[in-house]
Amino acid sequence: MTVTGYSPSPSASSGPSSSPWAAPLGDSPVLATVEMPGSKSLTNRKLVLAALADSPSTLSAPLHSDDSDRMIDALRGLGTEIEELPGTGRFGTDLRITPPATFRGDVTIDCGQAGTVMRFIAPLAGLAEGDVTITAHASALHRPMGEMIKALRTIGADIDDGGNWSLPFTVRGRGHIRGGEVTIDASSSSQFVSGLLLAAPRFDVGLHLIHSGERLPSIPHIDMTVETLARRGIQVEHPTPNEWVVPAGVPRGRDAAIEPDLSNAAPFLGAALLTGGSITIPAWPATSTQPGALLPEILSLLGARTSRRGGALTVAGTGRIAGVDLDLSAASELTPTLFALAAFADAPTTLHGIGHIRGHETNRIDALIGNLRALGGQADELADGIRITPAPLHGGLWRAHHDHRIATAGALVGLRVPGVEIDDIGTTAKTMPEFPQLWREMLEENGSSAA
Secondary structure (H helix, E strand, C coil): CCEECCCCCCCHHHCCCCCCEECCEECCCCEEECCCCECHHHHHHHHHHHHHCCCCEEEECCCCCHHHHHHHHHHHHCCCEEEEECCCCCCCCEEEEECCCCCECCEEEECCCCHHHHHHHHHHHCCCEEEEEEECCHHHCCCCCHHHHHHHHHCCCCEECCCCCCCCEEEEEECCCCCEEEEECCCCCCHHHHHHHHHHHHCCCCEEEEECCCCCCCHHHHHHHHHHHHCCCCCCEEEECCEEEECCCCCCCCCEECCECCCCCHHHHHHHHHHCCEEEECCCCCCCCCHHHHHHHHHHHCCCEEEEECCEEEEECCCCCCCCEEECCCCHHHHHHHHHHHCCCCCCEEEECCHHHHHCCCCHHHHHHHHHHHCCCEEEEECCEEEEECCCCCCEEECCCCCHHHHHHHHHHHCCCCCEEECCHHHHHHCCCCHHHHHHHHHHHHHHHHC
8 A cells, every 4th residue: 555645743742743744545445453552541540449459459551642641640649659561562561550559739730631530539638638629731621520529528528629529620539538429310321320430439438329310321331340340359249230238337448451452453454444454453342341342243333344363353345335324322423433434435325313412522423423414424413413425535634633533533534535635643641642653554554465
């Protein structure tokens, strides 16, 4: 394959680049094996539980990204000792976590853009001795936090939010949280449920959590939280679909390996469909609570051939992408990739069950529709989703909107459309700093094999 239009990625830590990133255009089927870094969702959950545990833990192959770095900084700010150890893979060091006797206060925690940090650290702040102020990057201050503030107050936390029910706010930690029964509406984010469940064993009387909303997005992420608790000796009862009971206790220290991030694999697997090629992801787990585990099934519906061999997943394109009707309520983070693929389908596609993604890093529905229309495409907003009608596309600027998944969707579109430029590819560092390099390597690997 000839790779045209590639330019090096800016450093994510340096902020938005001064010039757009020209998305590489491929002129033949991609044929490559792409190794994925660790799961962000698992890394941040296991970091929190290791900090709450009764003894040290080692995490192997954790994700190193803006989001996981924010979690590490937050836990260190609360007094957790986190040591970097030599890693065995290509993506950085392992981590040794030693929990503090008591979380310390008198600290300010900057969550950046990380929803998991703001929702997972807030309950821990109530266990600290002293005030903990929680804030975020200006682009993330809009993210919903009112339900978490209300829930924590109900179970005994003292929070000063200036009456705004949003970031920034201060938790006046007293070294413990009473716990007990609480009802919340987690319709806007399953992270409210996960954040409370993770900290719940350390509440005085545990937690009886009830979700009262009409819908609950991203249920696999809640299942992931329950599973990570169980692996550390905390058995969560789940008497009804909207109810969880967590006993008081102390999670066990436990060494653990982190699975590859399956959702971050989505744009690479999508490249196989777009080009009629084949992409293999090594170490794909046989079973997983990650929403990305649904990709083989979903991509098959779009027309891909999928196979597993030797612990790897291979997805092959067939030269056709089918228009589909998909309920993505269990895997809404896959929406940007599937939206990009739908722009090249043979019929219209409807993606629904995703209304809550309006409150992610950006309003993802608005961002995706606006970007596609700017390139000549057609997509329409629905009450709970998007309808994409395939149309001829032309080059132009694809705006990332400070959102890593919007940026990777633009790279996917750019494989088929000459002249697509992404204004800030560095935002992919939120969960995958290596994305531009891995994208280039995917194309170069194919080029060398074709030669």
